[in-house]
Amino acid sequence: MLINTITGKKDLIEYLRGKSASFLLSLSNTKTANIEGITQAGIPGLIYLTPTLDSEFVCTGEVRSLENIAETPKGVPTPALITRAIHLLKPYSNIEVLNLGLEIKPKVDYFKLNDFDINPSNQIDLGAQIDAMGVFQKGLEFGKNYETKDDYIILAESVPSGTTTAAATALALGYDCKDLFSSSFKTVPNSIRTQTINKALENIDSKDELFDILGKISDNMLIFNAGFILGLNNKKPLILAGGTQMACVLLIVNKILEIMGGEFDTSRLALCTTKWVYEDKNSDIKALLEMLDFEINSYYADFDFSLSSHPALKLYDEGEAKEGVGAGGCLVYGLLNGLSKQQITNQVESFLG
Amino acid sequence: MLINTITGKKDLIEYLRGKSASFLLSLSNTKTANIEGITQAGIPGLIYLTPTLDSEFVCTGEVRSLENIAETPKGVPTPALITRAIHLLKPYSNIEVLNLGLEIKPKVDYFKLNDFDINPSNQIDLGAQIDAMGVFQKGLEFGKNYETKDDYIILAESVPSGTTTAAATALALGYDCKDLFSSSFKTVPNSIRTQTINKALENIDSKDELFDILGKISDNMLIFNAGFILGLNNKKPLILAGGTQMACVLLIVNKILEIMGGEFDTSRLALCTTKWVYEDKNSDIKALLEMLDFEINSYYADFDFSLSSHPALKLYDEGEAKEGVGAGGCLVYGLLNGLSKQQITNQVESFLG
Numbered sequence: 024m025l026i027n028t029i030t031g032k033k034d035l036i037e038y039l040r041g042k043s044a045s046f047l048l049s050l051s052n053t054k055t056a057n058i059e060g061i062t063q064a065g066i067p068g069l070i071y072l073t074p075t076l077d078s079e080f081v082c083t084g085e086v087r088s089l090e091n092i093a094e095t096p097k098g099v100p101t102p103a104l105i106t107r108a109i110h111l112l113k114p115y116s117n118i119e120v121l122n123l124g125l126e127i128k129p130k131v132d133y134f135k136l137n138d139f140d141i142n143p144s145n146q147i148d149l150g151a152q153i154d155a156m157g158v159f160q161k162g163l164e165f166g167k168n169y170e171t172k173d174d175y176i177i178l179a180e181s182v183p184s185g186t187t188t189a190a191a192t193a194l195a196l197g198y199d200c201k202d203l204f205s206s207s208f209k210t211v212p213n214s215i216r217t218q219t220i221n222k223a224l225e226n227i228d229s230k231d232e233l234f235d236i237l238g239k240i241s242d243n244m245l246i247f248n249a250g251f252i253l254g255l256n257n258k259k260p261l262i263l264a265g266g267t268q269m270a271c272v273l274l275i276v277n278k279i280l281e282i283m284g285g286e287f288d289t290s291r292l293a294l295c296t297t298k299w300v301y302e303d304k305n306s307d308i309k310a311l312l313e314m315l316d317f318e319i320n321s322y323y324a325d326f327d328f329s330l331s332s333h334p335a336l337k338l339y340d341e342g343e344a345k346e347g348v349g350a351g352g353c354l355v356y357g358l359l360n361g362l363s364k365q366q367i368t369n370q371v372e373s374f375l376g
Numbered sequence: 377m378l379i380n381t382i383t384g385k386k387d388l389i390e391y392l393r394g395k396s397a398s399f400l401l402s403l404s405n406t407k408t409a410n411i412e413g414i415t416q417a418g419i420p421g422l423i424y425l426t427p428t429l430d431s432e433f434v435c436t437g438e439v440r441s442l443e444n445i446a447e448t449p450k451g452v453p454t455p456a457l458i459t460r461a462i463h464l465l466k467p468y469s470n471i472e473v474l475n476l477g478l479e480i481k482p483k484v485d486y487f488k489l490n491d492f493d494i495n496p497s498n499q500i501d502l503g504a505q506i507d508a509m510g511v512f513q514k515g516l517e518f519g520k521n522y523e524t525k526d527d528y529i530i531l532a533e534s535v536p537s538g539t540t541t542a543a544a545t546a547l548a549l550g551y552d553c554k555d556l557f558s559s560s561f562k563t564v565p566n567s568i569r570t571q572t573i574n575k576a577l578e579n580i581d582s583k584d585e586l587f588d589i590l591g592k593i594s595d596n597m598l599i600f601n602a603g604f605i606l607g608l609n610n611k612k613p614l615i616l617a618g619g620t621q622m623a624c625v626l627l628i629v630n631k632i633l634e635i636m637g638g639e640f641d642t643s644r645l646a647l648c649t650t651k652w653v654y655e656d657k658n659s660d661i662k663a664l665l666e667m668l669d670f671e672i673n674s675y676y677a678d679f680d681f682s683l684s685s686h687p688a689l690k691l692y693d694e695g696e697a698k699e700g701v702g703a704g705g706c707l708v709y710g711l712l713n714g715l716s717k718q719q720i721t722n723q724v725e726s727f728l729g
Contacts, residue, residue, distance in 0.1 A: 032485065033436060033437075033438075034435075034484060034485035034486045034487075035485070035486055035489075037435060037437070037486075038435075038487055040464075040467045040487075041463070041466075041467020041468055041469045041470070042462065042467075042469060042470075043469075100441060260682060292601045354398035359467065360467060361465045361466050361467060
């Protein structure tokens with residue numbers, strides 16, 4: 024099992040082999056997830072709980088704000104299972120949770136819960152109503168001040184319907200990226216999704232500036248993490264653990280740099296995702312990353328569930344659920360620390376019984 | 377599979393069990409390797425590339441300065457395969473490369489490439505022309521200033537024809553060590569090797585002092601690492617990962633201490649090598665180490681390729697190629713961290729296809 028390069032060179036990821044990592048999980052709710060049929064990242068009617076449950080499970084192995092592990096209607100279990108499996112086999116040295124506007128706070132003691140006094144954002148078709156500049160500044164400050172004794176940082180996210188807000192955001196920023204964004208579905212619910220995005224785009228005014236646009240159409244995670252990356256400013260290696268949503272974070276960074284100017288060193292920045300995202304026929308992570316004006320190293324973990332016969336896990340290989348809760352970056356971290364496909368598969372299976 | 381003691385006690389190596397290590401790879405070219413038939417550590421005509429390719433492969437899994445992995449004429453693959461296999465299974469926390477006079481610098485980003493402004497040395501039969509005191513001082517300074525947050529250091533080397541320069545050096549320093557030095561061959565090419573060593577010894581003048589002798593007959597790696605050991609001065613545990621060449625480094629340290637006097641604490645210094653070196657009928661690592669006036673802990677990894685049927689790997693068990701690129705020390709590190717003979721064998725085999 025290997026780590027494959029999407030863009031850039033393999034040297035950065037090889038350099039991180041054997042090194043210790045802090046795992047930061049950024050969580051946010053957008054009411055966009057309440058639109059019926061737009062996401063399968065959670066339990067119908069309780070989708071808003073998914074990031075809360077994901078973080079509880081990654082930290083403690085338990086979902087405390089609900090009885091069962093978040094499952095999609097088709098029974099695809101959350102990718103948090105992968106993130107937790109890696110943590111059991113080769114623990115991250117530190118886990119921190121970033122509350123970027125949760126409906127329900129995770130019930131976890133001891134782990135650092137960074138609170139930023141950010142509210143869940145609105146449905147984007149009705150205008151997200153985010154104080155985008157404020158959220159961005161909070162991300163920037165957090166990045167500037169962030170310190171860890173670990174060798175690098177893995178930044179993950181859990182935001183239900185986040186691929187929809189990401190696609191809308193990139194389109195609103197003028198990127199020619201229709202059909203390049205992923206979804207939690209195999210067969211993307213294009214009618215609902217497209218309608219939502221189109222309605223959201225109609226809210227954008229030609230006089231709107233960057234942060235006006237973001238405030239109307241984005242989500243807190245996207246905006247905050249763009250700030251975090253710029254604030255961190257290459258002082259530690261940073262792995263963006265995610266798929267097209269993390270690519271959208273980079274597209275926002277790119278747009279900010281385009282408008283504000285200035286040099287930005289990305290030599291220690293990478294995006295790491297899953298094979299399911301990389302091979303997804305309905306999206307194109309590579310094309311998204313190639314829209315950036317700066318160089319970016321990106322990789323995917325050559326991991327799938329071909330060693331498993333568990334029906335819920337086979338759904339991953341069939342294209343239902345592909346990424347989230349840092350699964351791709353965590354798989355890369357696991358591979359960089361000697362874990363095998365068999366070990367990871369067994370560990371994930373052990374959660375399902 | 378065990379770690380066996382050659383000299384000293386097992387306590388030091390047991391103390392290092394489970395601890396983290398920095399891997400330092402010291403690389404050097406001596407034009408002695410250009411003498412036809414003197415070494416099989418590389419591709420004929422391109423032997424000088426071996427240390428460069430070894431370091432590229434250990435760091436990245438790729439040989440970048442040439443298309444194929446360095447193989448000897450008989451098809452014995454470089455011991456860098458073992459070093460890399462361990463790194464994949466149980467990564468060293470940090471890899472640094474020491475350029476002690478390379479013809480071609482390795483093409484690797486991010487990894488620390490320590491450069492010392494040292495030139496490749498000449499054929500020893502024509503006089504090596506090394507500024508031995510200068511190289512020694514550089515090693516001493518590097519050791520004095522070297523810092524790592526890891527628990528110990530593994531110091532390895534890749535120097536084609538390095539066993540010849542090591543044998544010549546030890547003889548020139550007055551050690552009674554004819555026939556104690558190893559070679560990359562099973563059947564040592566004694567005529568060429570002996571002729572080269574004898575011609576080199578003829579260049580030594582009875583008035584030559586220690587560093588004059590080293591400058592004529594040694595190689596940069598031997599001299600630099602003698603300085604490094606003395607400069608490090610026991611502040612961190614240090615594993616010399618190598619066979620008779622690393623033993624020669626210790627013989628040089630021994631001679632320096634004999635001449636310059638002073639106490640030297642070797643309680644946290646060990647040499648770790650392979651079973652192939654330990655059992656070699658044409659050399660005697662134990663006898664070399666017993667010539668030292670200080671106590672030294674030394675060990676070998678009880679690893680061979682008996683679990684493999686790959687013809688290239690069986691050559692190791694037949695005595696062709698025995699050590700290099702830190703293979704023995706890395707095997708010990710792997711064993712100290714729970715790796716099995718089967719895991720290591722499988723991983724090495726995976727490189728050969």
